[in-house]
Amino acid sequence: MEVIAIQKSALDGMTNELKALLELTENATMKYISIFKEEKWLDNQEVCLMMKITKRTLQTYKDKGLLPYSKLNRKNYYKLSDVRALLEAGQPYNTNDNGFTDE
Incomplete structure (x- = not known):
């Protein structure tokens, strides 16, 4: 076991810097909390499972608007209400058993 000794002032400085970083992180995420509390958001996999579609079909839905x-951070998220609305309207494209899309 290796023991490393540092001065108390150095430890206090590191502790203060970590607290400042934690505060910055909390402040940065606070602006997104209200967005995620208002609505449930789904990622690609959850949408594909919910709609019973392939990733390619999901991409087609996105491409066609x-x-x-x-x-967010190079990852796509979808509002649950938007997914439900598309399901209720009827999926514009259906996938075959082999995963290809009928257009």
């Missing part, structure tokens, strides 16, 4: 989405 049929399913709005938001991008």
